Structure formats: structure tokens, C-alpha cells
Amino acid sequence: MAMQTKTIKHKMQSVQNIGKITKAMEMISVSKMKKSIEKRGASHIFAQRSFELLENLHIHKQLTHPYLESRKGTKVLMLIIASNKGLCGGYNMNVSKQVTRFVQDNPKLVVDAIVVGKQSEKIAKRNQLQVVASFTEFSDYFTAGEVRSLLHAITERYSQDESYKEVVIAYTNFVSSLSFEAQVTPMIPLQVDKAQKLLGMEGVSDKRKFAQYTFEPNEQEVLDSVVPSVLMTVLYQFLLESLASEHSARVMAMRNASDNAGELLEDLRLNYNRARQAAITQEIAEIVGGSSAMS
Amino acid sequence: MSEKKQLHVIITTPLRTVYDSQVDQITVTTSEGEITVLPDHIPLVVPLKVGQAMVKKEGREIYHAIDGGILEVRHNNQVVILSDRSENASDIDVARAEAALKRAQILIEEKHHEEDVDYARVERDIAKELNRVKIAEKGQRK
Known part of the structure; x- marks a missing residue:
């Protein structure tokens, strides 16, 4: 009997320790979540202005650029954004499900993957996609330079290989700190109104007549620098959406884990007390039995 | 003096909005050389080189470092600078x-x-x- 109380005590100790760890992880994720949400908000203005600029250019004249036109092809380049670390509930699994769904919905297309995060490598493998580039060193504080190298990897492949029909992104859209949804969305060819809608920026630009713009040195050169900058913005925003979702998912997962640890601890404590009581009762019974045998 | 026309200048980067204010004029380094934008400028879009953006406001000159980007002058006296990175001189x-x-x-x-x-x-x-x-x-x- 003494043995049983000891093992229960032991279990309680380990559950308590795990609870402490998950609690700490929850706290860390809360602060990271706050930061990433802040960041997401900070770049909103920039993104909005970039979209407006591109839209203004569109209104005044139908301009053409390789990244704005749709192409025919048999291949799709898919950018998968997931986390580097696990322990974030269904976050990665939801992205994976969307990827699977996309592959099943488009059986005729060959899907090549560019992955961001160690977990998305696994997602690509699970869906039997060929990984053409892997970015697993992105930290929580990725820089503009890192995003640019990612964009470069994407655009280079896309512009060199004519058989790519489009570039799509599998990412997690951040709705609020309690809800986020994984989705697959087109990136190139760039559709301004769609991208705006996805990032919750629609309805800002009014459709008034814009005066004719002057371009220096010329229209094509301006467009050549505007379009990549908008793509960059879109990509940056998508990465931030995913990051904010990841941390929120982790907060939720860790909170659940902490709650479960608490419940488990309560159950164990009850069991422990019962076992202790049983041991005492038995000991008394033995003493009483012993003394009555002596007298 | 009557109400003087001013420019609404916004300098923004993916990380934050660096500057947002009414100013008298702005001078920037474009790919075609340095230009100064005054109120009632025609709508203009031009890429920027690594250089500066100097705004004049109430006689004071305020400098910003710009790591390249795009300048957009809108018809309603709005000037938007989209830059990868920009800093106010005093923040550098x-x-x-x-x-x-x-x-x-x-x-x-x-x-x-x-x-x-x-x-x-x-x-x-x-x-x-x-x-x-x-x-x-x-x-x-x-």
C-alpha cells in the first residue's frame, strides 16, 4: 500500500512539472502572439498604399507585366507556410489538409513545392510533392532581406519555366486570436482585388477618376519596380498572417495542455488521498487485530 | 497670409510608418536625379534610389534616409513614399x-x-x- 501512494505521488510530481512547463510556454506564446499581431498591423498601411498605387495605375491605363497575366501550363508552384516547431495544436495539420485538398482537386496539375518551416517539409513529403526549395531558417523576426530571397526563389522559377501555370500559397489566415483558417490562395498572377480581400483591406480605395499619372523614366520601368514591390508586400503579409496564427494556435494548445494537467492533478490527488486513507485504515485494522489476538 | 497649400507626406515601410505629416515641400533622390515636389504637383510615379528625403516644414528641414523605393504623388496633394527601409535622421x-x-x-x-x-x-x-x-x-x- 505504501508503494501505491508513492507511485501516485511520483506521478503527481511529473504532471505538475509538465503543467508548469506548458504554462510557461503559454506565457511565451502570448507575448510572441502579441508582437506578431502588432507587426501584422504595422505593415498594413504599407500594404494598403502599395495596393492603392497598383490599382491607380490600373485605372488610368491597362498596363501589362509578366506577373499580372495568366498563363497556360501544366505545373503549379506551391508555397507552403507552416511552423518550424510543433506543439501548436492543429495548425500544421490544417495547412496539410488544405494542401491535400488542392492536390486532389487538381489531379491534372503537377505541383512543385517551396516550403517555409520544417513542418511544411513534412507536409510536402506527406502529399508527395517535389520540394524545389526549402526555407527552414526563418525565425520569428524574419527580415525584409529574407523575404526578398524567398520571393526571388519563387519568381525566378516562375519566370524561367514557362510550364508553370501559377504560384499559389498555402498559409493560415489570421482572423482573430481565437480563430484562423488555413487556405490555398493564388499569388502569381497577381490579382489586386483578391489579395486585398484576403488581407482584409477591401473597400478603401474609392473609384473616383484619377488624374493621368506621369511616369518617370517611363511606364514600363515604373511598373517593373512597382509589381515586385507589391508581390513582396503580399508575401510579407502572408508570412505575418501565418506567424500570428501559429502563435495563437500555440497559445491555445498550451492553454488546453495546462488545463488538462490541472484536471489530471486533481484526479491523482483524489486517488492519492484514497490510497493514503486505505493504508491508514488497514494499519489500524492490523493493530487492532494484533492487540485483540494478544489479549 | 491666406491658408497655404500643403503636401500630405507619408513615408511608410513594411515595418512601420516612418513619417506622416503636412509639409511645405519634399525633396527626394529619384532614379532620374533629385527632384523637389511642391503643392499642386501633377500626379507622378517614380522609383527612388538609395538617398534622402528632405521635407521642409515651417522653415525647418527634416531629413530621412531612404533605402530605395517608390514615390507616388497623387492628385490631391498627397505624397506617398513606399520604401523597404527608412529612418528619420534623429533616429539613426x-x-x-x-x-x-x-x-x-x-x-x-x-x-x-x-x-x-x-x-x-x-x-x-x-x-x-x-x-x-x-x-x-x-x-x-x-
Whole structure:
């Protein structure tokens, strides 16, 4: 009997320790979540202005650029954004499900993957996609330079290989700190109104007549620098959406884990007390039995 | 004096909005050379080089370092600068900019015979840091 109380005590100790760890992880994720949400908000203005600029250019004249036109092809380049670390509930699994769904919905297309995060490598493998580039060193504080190298990897492949029909992104859209949804969305060819809608920026630009713009040195050169900058913005925003979702998912997962640890601890404590009581009762019974045998 | 027309200048980067205010004029380094934008300028879109954006407001000159980007002048006296990175002269950490500059220069010197250094990139970095130091000094002078 003494043995049983000891093992229960032991279990309680380990559950308590795990609870402490998950609690700490929850706290860390809360602060990271706050930061990433802040960041997401900070770049909103920039993104909005970039979209407006591109839209203004569109209104005044139908301009053409390789990244704005749709192409025919048999291949799709898919950018998968997931986390580097696990322990974030269904976050990665939801992205994976969307990827699977996309592959099943488009059986005729060959899907090549560019992955961001160690977990998305696994997602690509699970869906039997060929990984053409892997970015697993992105930290929580990725820089503009890192995003640019990612964009470069994407655009280079896309512009060199004519058989790519489009570039799509599998990412997690951040709705609020309690809800986020994984989705697959087109990136190139760039559709301004769609991208705006996805990032919750629609309805800002009014459709008034814009005066004719002057371009220096010329229209094509301006467009050549505007379009990549908008793509960059879109990509940056998508990465931030995913990051904010990841941390929120982790907060939720860790909170659940902490709650479960608490419940488990309560159950164990009850069991422990019962076992202790049983041991005492038995000991008394033995003493009483012993003394009555002596007298 | 009657109500003077002013420009609404916004300098924004992916990380934050650096500057947002009504000003009298703005001078920027474009790919075609330095231009000054005054109120009632025609709508204009032009790429920016690594350089400065100087705004004049109530007789004061305020400097910003710009790591390239795009300038958009809208018809309603709005000026938007979209830049990858920009700082107000007073926010620039001169010591850090100088350290970064030195690092890049050393990289160029040391690896002179090695092929794996991306010269174009390092040189661009040098230009950016030089620009930053220059503008920080300008900001301090006044």
C-alpha cells in the first residue's frame, strides 16, 4: 500500500512539472502572439498604399507585366507556410489538409513545392510533392532581406519555366486570436482585388477618376519596380498572417495542455488521498487485530 | 497670409510608418536625379534610389534616409513614399550604421579574391550605410 501512494505521488510530481512547463510556454506564446499581431498591423498601411498605387495605375491605363497575366501550363508552384516547431495544436495539420485538398482537386496539375518551416517539409513529403526549395531558417523576426530571397526563389522559377501555370500559397489566415483558417490562395498572377480581400483591406480605395499619372523614366520601368514591390508586400503579409496564427494556435494548445494537467492533478490527488486513507485504515485494522489476538 | 497649400507626406515601410505629416515641400533622390515636389504637383510615379528625403516644414528641414523605393504623388496633394527601409535622421544610430559600414568594407577587402561574396549586394549595403551616416550627420548639423 505504501508503494501505491508513492507511485501516485511520483506521478503527481511529473504532471505538475509538465503543467508548469506548458504554462510557461503559454506565457511565451502570448507575448510572441502579441508582437506578431502588432507587426501584422504595422505593415498594413504599407500594404494598403502599395495596393492603392497598383490599382491607380490600373485605372488610368491597362498596363501589362509578366506577373499580372495568366498563363497556360501544366505545373503549379506551391508555397507552403507552416511552423518550424510543433506543439501548436492543429495548425500544421490544417495547412496539410488544405494542401491535400488542392492536390486532389487538381489531379491534372503537377505541383512543385517551396516550403517555409520544417513542418511544411513534412507536409510536402506527406502529399508527395517535389520540394524545389526549402526555407527552414526563418525565425520569428524574419527580415525584409529574407523575404526578398524567398520571393526571388519563387519568381525566378516562375519566370524561367514557362510550364508553370501559377504560384499559389498555402498559409493560415489570421482572423482573430481565437480563430484562423488555413487556405490555398493564388499569388502569381497577381490579382489586386483578391489579395486585398484576403488581407482584409477591401473597400478603401474609392473609384473616383484619377488624374493621368506621369511616369518617370517611363511606364514600363515604373511598373517593373512597382509589381515586385507589391508581390513582396503580399508575401510579407502572408508570412505575418501565418506567424500570428501559429502563435495563437500555440497559445491555445498550451492553454488546453495546462488545463488538462490541472484536471489530471486533481484526479491523482483524489486517488492519492484514497490510497493514503486505505493504508491508514488497514494499519489500524492490523493493530487492532494484533492487540485483540494478544489479549 | 491666406491658408497655404500643403503636401500630405507619408513615408511608410513594411515595418512601420516612418513619417506622416503636412509639409511645405519634399525633396527626394529619384532614379532620374533629385527632384523637389511642391503643392499642386501633377500626379507622378517614380522609383527612388538609395538617398534622402528632405521635407521642409515651417522653415525647418527634416531629413530621412531612404533605402530605395517608390514615390507616388497623387492628385490631391498627397505624397506617398513606399520604401523597404527608412529612418528619420534623429533616429539613426550612427555608431551602428558606421559599424555596419565598416563590416561591409572589410568583407569587400578581405574576400577580394574569393568568388562567393556577392559583390553587388555588399556594395549596395555599403551605399545604404554610407547614406545613413551622411543623413544622420546632416540631421545633427542643424
